[in-house]
Amino acid sequence: MTEKKRRWAMVIDLRKCVGCNACTVSCKIENNVPEGVYRTWVKEIEKGDYPQVTRFRLPRLCNHCDNAPCLAACPVQATYRTEDGAILIDYDHCIGCKYCMAACPYDARFINPVRKTAEKCTFCYHRVEEGLLPACVTTCVGGARVFGNINDPESLVAKLVANNPVQVLKPEMNTQPYVFYIGADQNIMGARYDNLEKGE
Amino acid sequence: MVSNVTYLANVVHPVQLGILISIYFFYTGLSAGSFVLSSLGTVFGIQKYKPIAKAGVIMAVALLAIAPLHLIGDLEQPQRFYTLFFRLNPRSAISYGTFLLTLYPLNSLIYGWFLFRRDFATGAQELTGLRRRLYKFLSFGKTDLSAAALAKDAKIAKFLGTLGVPLALLVHGYTGFILADIQARALWHTGLMPLIFLMSAMVSGTGLLILVLMFSQRFLSPERAITPERKSLLLDIAQLMLWFIVVDATLMIIDFIMLYFANTAGHAAAQLFLYGSHRTMFLGVEAGLGLLLPFIITLLPKTKKSLGWIGFASVLTLIGVIAMRINFVIGGQQLPLSGDTLNPYTADPKHLMMIGIFALLEISILYLTFRFLPVYGLPQEKVQTKLQHPAVFRQ
Numbered sequence: 001m002t003e004k005k006r007r008w009a010m011v012i013d014l015r016k017c018v019g020c021n022a023c024t025v026s027c028k029i030e031n032n033v034p035e036g037v038y039r040t041w042v043k044e045i046e047k048g049d050y051p052q053v054t055r056f057r058l059p060r061l062c063n064h065c066d067n068a069p070c071l072a073a074c075p076v077q078a079t080y081r082t083e084d085g086a087i088l089i090d091y092d093h094c095i096g097c098k099y100c101m102a103a104c105p106y107d108a109r110f111i112n113p114v115r116k117t118a119e120k121c122t123f124c125y126h127r128v129e130e131g132l133l134p135a136c137v138t139t140c141v142g143g144a145r146v147f148g149n150i151n152d153p154e155s156l157v158a159k160l161v162a163n164n165p166v167q168v169l170k171p172e173m174n175t176q177p178y179v180f181y182i183g184a185d186q187n188i189m190g191a192r193y194d195n196l197e198k199g200e
Numbered sequence: 201m202v203s204n205v206t207y208l209a210n211v212v213h214p215v216q217l218g219i220l221i222s223i224y225f226f227y228t229g230l231s232a233g234s235f236v237l238s239s240l241g242t243v244f245g246i247q248k249y250k251p252i253a254k255a256g257v258i259m260a261v262a263l264l265a266i267a268p269l270h271l272i273g274d275l276e277q278p279q280r281f282y283t284l285f286f287r288l289n290p291r292s293a294i295s296y297g298t299f300l301l302t303l304y305p306l307n308s309l310i311y312g313w314f315l316f317r318r319d320f321a322t323g324a325q326e327l328t329g330l331r332r333r334l335y336k337f338l339s340f341g342k343t344d345l346s347a348a349a350l351a352k353d354a355k356i357a358k359f360l361g362t363l364g365v366p367l368a369l370l371v372h373g374y375t376g377f378i379l380a381d382i383q384a385r386a387l388w389h390t391g392l393m394p395l396i397f398l399m400s401a402m403v404s405g406t407g408l409l410i411l412v413l414m415f416s417q418r419f420l421s422p423e424r425a426i427t428p429e430r431k432s433l434l435l436d437i438a439q440l441m442l443w444f445i446v447v448d449a450t451l452m453i454i455d456f457i458m459l460y461f462a463n464t465a466g467h468a469a470a471q472l473f474l475y476g477s478h479r480t481m482f483l484g485v486e487a488g489l490g491l492l493l494p495f496i497i498t499l500l501p502k503t504k505k506s507l508g509w510i511g512f513a514s515v516l517t518l519i520g521v522i523a524m525r526i527n528f529v530i531g532g533q534q535l536p537l538s539g540d541t542l543n544p545y546t547a548d549p550k551h552l553m554m555i556g557i558f559a560l561l562e563i564s565i566l567y568l569t570f571r572f573l574p575v576y577g578l579p580q581e582k583v584q585t586k587l588q589h590p591a592v593f594r595q
Contacts, residue, residue, distance in 0.1 A: 191536040191539060194540075
């Protein structure tokens with residue numbers, strides 16, 4: 001059997017997420033992300049009526065999709081895929097047309113107000129290349145975020161994905177995301193439209 | 201899906217493609233619409249539309265010269281726009297749009313020159329003063345007025361016009377694909393989108409053409425008047441507009457029926473436009489003012505024969521199509537992808553200023569071309585004043 005190519009992936013075990021936002025903060029510090037925009041953030045919802053109420057959290061980041069709509073949308077090939085599957089942006093070639101931001105079904109991209117180009121999570125590629133883990137993974141207090149090569153059967157991500165019921169965001173979009181969630185509630189994974197229909 | 205869900209924390213994702221992009225779509229639509237109307241006489245051989253061929257092509261070129269400025273103005277890195285020409289991505293609608301936006305106005309320009317060459321050549325010989333020098337320059341030395349040369353002009357114009365019609369359709373069809381390709385946005389992701397854009401382009405293109413014809417024939421043509429023949433042609437074009445409105449409205453109705461029966465996001469989009477906060481802009485301005493009222497005006501026997509009413513209907517179609525561009529471009533992005541409220545949009549004052557400047561530029565270009573180019577033939581006084589004209593003695 002030939003060895004498969006390395007493919008970076010992340011598993012987020014929501015049973016272990018406490019919603020402390022340490023990932024949000026560490027990402028901002030590590031990647032020098034300006035005020036008001038986020039490469040990773042934590043969505044939080046409350047489901048049910050008192051006394052039957054639960055709070056759910058969903059850490060969000062770029063899904064580094066196999067079939068990435070942003071990659072198809074970019075008119076100047078500033079968005080590209082590395083050999084190990086991460087989707088990155090060449091900031092020297094991005095013209096800032098924002099078409100990728102319209103194309104991403106996950107709201108993962110934003111315009112860096114300082115650099116004036118599109119930006120998003122890179123899986124901390126600069127760290128990963130040096131053999132380190134992404135900043136959000138190292139800082140996660142509950143150990144909810146796990147990062148690794150999903151094509152290596154010995155890696156923790158491969159084991160977690162194989163042995164747990166996992167979900168991805170919006171599978172119907174055929175984007176084939178590589179961020180997997182364990183224990184995600186359906187109500188927090190997409191958008192909610194009931195407020196809009198009430199005429200808000 | 202359970203209903204008692206409350207969002208406590210999420211990140212706001214403001215709308216990115218805003219008013220500049222909407223207005224860009226409006227300009228390209230106007231350009232494509234006026235080109236197709238220009239080609240009715242020259243390409244499709246419908247004699248009664250021959251007099252508007254030149255006006256149509258001037259509008260097509262003048263509008264498409266300004267349209268891409270909106271796109272460049274919207275870039276975060278406008279100085280890098282030229283990389284669009286060589287860093288290509290065949291999967292991106294913007295990438296092939298770059299070439300369509302270059303080829304189409306060039307083709308229209310050359311097509312227009314062949315329509316005008318006869319007047320340039322005649323004017324260079326018979327006129328005096330500024331116009332003589334201008335036409336002499338614009339004829340580029342091709343002053344052959346023999347029947348054979350003129351027939352050749354018509355043949356080349358027909359060929360370029362034939363090439364121009366699919367180009368015009370592609371230019372505006374591709375703008376539809378820019379939106380339709382995006383699966384993430386429920387309001388955009390439909391095969392109807394390029395057709396809807398094309399038909400609203402025809403509606404607004406006809407609307408502007410009627411207004412420009414009225415103004416230029418009254419104030420800038422050699423006759424300085426809307427002659428009875430011109431009036432009947434204007435009313436005729438208004439009847440074309442009626443049918444474009446019918447097709448456009450039909451497509452829009454089909455689109456919203458489909459959305460209503462679509463998945464959660466599509467249904468939410470339909471709800472938003474039919475019952476929600478975008479109701480006034482969609483049902484009121486886009487459909488009511490922009491389609492229904494002009495439809496009634498061009499339908500009723502009394503109003504469809506009045507130039508005043510037709511002009512009013514044309515203004516309404518323009519307002520309606522601007523509203524349509526804004527509704528689809530901005531409204532499509534306001535529908536949340538990960539939140540539970542509409543994504544906010546605030547127009548950047550810099551962008552509004554750019555739109556104002558580009559509009560002034562557009563109006564100036566249109567005024568100058570209709571003022572100085574022989575859109576309605578050459579000035580009449582040319583021959584009899586030849587001897588008395590002081591310019592003749594000076595030469």
